[in-house]
Amino acid sequence: MKLDYKKTFYIGLAFFIITIFWQTYDSIITKILIDKFGLNQTWSGVVMALDNVLALFMLPLFGALSDKSNRKRGRRTPYVIVGTIVAAFAFMGLSYMDNVQTARINETIIIDKYEIINDTTVDRQELVYWDTIITDMSTERQSALSSEKIDQSTYDKWEKNVLNKMNVLIDGAGTELKVSELSAIDGLYTVYLSNLAWEVTAQNPFNFILFIVVLFIALVFMSIFRSPAVSLMPDVTMKPLRSKANAVINLMGAAAGVSSLIILTVYGLGGKSYVNYSMAFITVGIIMLVILGVFLWKVKEPKLVEQRVADDETWGITEEEDEIEDAHDLSREKKISLYLILFSVFLWFMGYNAVMTKVSFYAPSVLQLSSFTLPLLIANVTAIIAFIPIGILSTKFGRRKTILFGIVLLAICFGSVFFLSKDTEWIMYIVFGLTGIGWATINVNSYPMVVELAKGSNVGRYTGYYYSFSMAAQIVTPILSGFLMDKINPVILFPYATLFVLSSFITMYFTKHGDSKAEKKTILESFDVDMD
Numbered sequence: 001m002k003l004d005y006k007k008t009f010y011i012g013l014a015f016f017i018i019t020i021f022w023q024t025y026d027s028i029i030t031k032i033l034i035d036k037f038g039l040n041q042t043w044s045g046v047v048m049a050l051d052n053v054l055a056l057f058m059l060p061l062f063g064a065l066s067d068k069s070n071r072k073r074g075r076r077t078p079y080v081i082v083g084t085i086v087a088a089f090a091f092m093g094l095s096y097m098d099n100v101q102t103a104r105i106n107e108t109i110i111i112d113k114y115e116i117i118n119d120t121t122v123d124r125q126e127l128v129y130w131d132t133i134i135t136d137m138s139t140e141r142q143s144a145l146s147s148e149k150i151d152q153s154t155y156d157k158w159e160k161n162v163l164n165k166m167n168v169l170i171d172g173a174g175t176e177l178k179v180s181e182l183s184a185i186d187g188l189y190t191v192y193l194s195n196l197a198w199e200v201t202a203q204n205p206f207n208f209i210l211f212i213v214v215l216f217i218a219l220v221f222m223s224i225f226r227s228p229a230v231s232l233m234p235d236v237t238m239k240p241l242r243s244k245a246n247a248v249i250n251l252m253g254a255a256a257g258v259s260s261l262i263i264l265t266v267y268g269l270g271g272k273s274y275v276n277y278s279m280a281f282i283t284v285g286i287i288m289l290v291i292l293g294v295f296l297w298k299v300k301e302p303k304l305v306e307q308r309v310a311d312d313e314t315w316g317i318t319e320e321e322d323e324i325e326d327a328h329d330l331s332r333e334k335k336i337s338l339y340l341i342l343f344s345v346f347l348w349f350m351g352y353n354a355v356m357t358k359v360s361f362y363a364p365s366v367l368q369l370s371s372f373t374l375p376l377l378i379a380n381v382t383a384i385i386a387f388i389p390i391g392i393l394s395t396k397f398g399r400r401k402t403i404l405f406g407i408v409l410l411a412i413c414f415g416s417v418f419f420l421s422k423d424t425e426w427i428m429y430i431v432f433g434l435t436g437i438g439w440a441t442i443n444v445n446s447y448p449m450v451v452e453l454a455k456g457s458n459v460g461r462y463t464g465y466y467y468s469f470s471m472a473a474q475i476v477t478p479i480l481s482g483f484l485m486d487k488i489n490p491v492i493l494f495p496y497a498t499l500f501v502l503s504s505f506i507t508m509y510f511t512k513h514g515d516s517k518a519e520k521k522t523i524l525e526s527f528d529v530d531m532d
Contacts, residue, residue, distance in 0.1 A: 034190075
């Protein structure tokens with residue numbers, strides 16, 4: 001029994017489309033919302049959670065619908081076609097609104113103030129530097145109030161949330177700011193710049209509304225085909241080979257993530273604010289359409305499903321397609337394991353997604369990294385290297401044990417970032433390299449554990465369960481983490497992520513089903529997916 005890697009590679013093209021979209025989305029949409037439209041961390045988190053709100057309902061729905069579909073191209077492929085085409089064109093359409101808002105920002109004082117705060121020729125830890133910055137900022141706000149560009153309420157809010165907090169940091173410093181104090185004061189000044197951008201948006205909100213509408217269309221159609229696309233792998237792969245196949249699928253996703261980050265780096269969009277993202281939107285949209293063309297050329301879904309059924313019969317592992325309809329029909333022990341796996345998914349996505357949606361802000365604003373794309377690029381590269389070995393190791397040691405190792409590694413990585421500063425930024429690259437390995441270890445094995453409990457007729461339904469819990473976390477965590485970053489300090493991000501990742505260790509530890517046996521006795525016994 002061997003995995004057909006070539007076949008799995010072509011199936012993974014659908015996941016490549018999904019991931020290059022989401023990597024680009026996570027990397028630049030948050031920055032556009034905060035830097036150009038002026039949303040705060042909380043409200044940008046609300047917008048970033050919008051796709052997950054949609055997915056919470058749409059992924060199970062379209063997963064189940066695709067289970068029941070019977071089209072000439074197969075159950076899953078038609079959804080991939082429609083979803084990709086509309087989402088790609090909508091994503092490219094965002095470039096227009098980005099152009100308009102960038103032009104408006106360039107006509108304001110925001111650019112000059114941004115360049116001042118990023119002046120590399122001065123010692124930014126000196127108190128006299130920040131005294132000048134605060135004086136300039138106060139003068140501008142008082143002028144805006146007296147000219148009625150802002151009202152008293154807006155001024156008071158800025159004074160409370162920005163000015164007073166900056167003064168506390170300055171007053172509590174010694175001869176110069178500590179690294180942690182500098183990170184905090186940088187974050188507060190970024191809030192001030194976002195306030196200025198929001199005032200530009202509020203003067204003429206139509207462009208912002210149009211941006212949200214087109215973004216909503218892209219998110220809806222991405223939600224339509226995600227479950228069907230992911231369900232395609234277990235449709236055409238025998239159960240014992242799914243961890244290895246999922247490793248290949250995730251490798252394709254990591255390759256897509258690297259492609260997205262390379263695009264952003266080549267266009268010079270990795271760390272700066274107020275840059276034009278048009279080429280990124282257009283390039284990614286075109287790539288999605290091209291990859292779709294290759295996918296349709298190489299993947300003949302009905303033929304591949306027939307081959308998998310024949311392979312099942314050859315190896316004596318054919319199952320009754322209608323034996324189990326949904327989770328309610330599982331045995332009590334398997335049902336408990338399913339819930340524990342799904343809660344584990346929720347918890348580690350609470351931690352991981354918070355970092356992924358906020359790191360484009362955190363890296364340049366708190367750690368003063370020149371580019372947020374480089375740590376992410378390293379994480380994706382190490383994940384690519386690790387995926388295939390992890391798939392093999394999980395076959396030997398079991399999915400559950402492999403996931404537990406990944407959880408511990410990921411928690412250590414996230415926890416260590418809290419202690420980093422600009423002076424130790426090189427450690428950030430090592431940390432994110434290990435983060436890629438930790439996340440790959442979790443990701444390769446978690447989805448197969450869920451669909452291992454499904455029957456062939458309801459893989460799409462179980463895929464929907466998996467994504468419902470991951471998306472529920474991704475609804476909550478951008479808002480909750482953003483709220484805590486606004487109310488406490490931006491440096492709370494990584495302790496927050498660490499806590500949730502560690503919590504998932506507990507739920508996964510007590511999971512008893514959905515694994516494959518680490519110790520194999522005979523060929524047929526090796527197909528037993530329940531743990532002793």
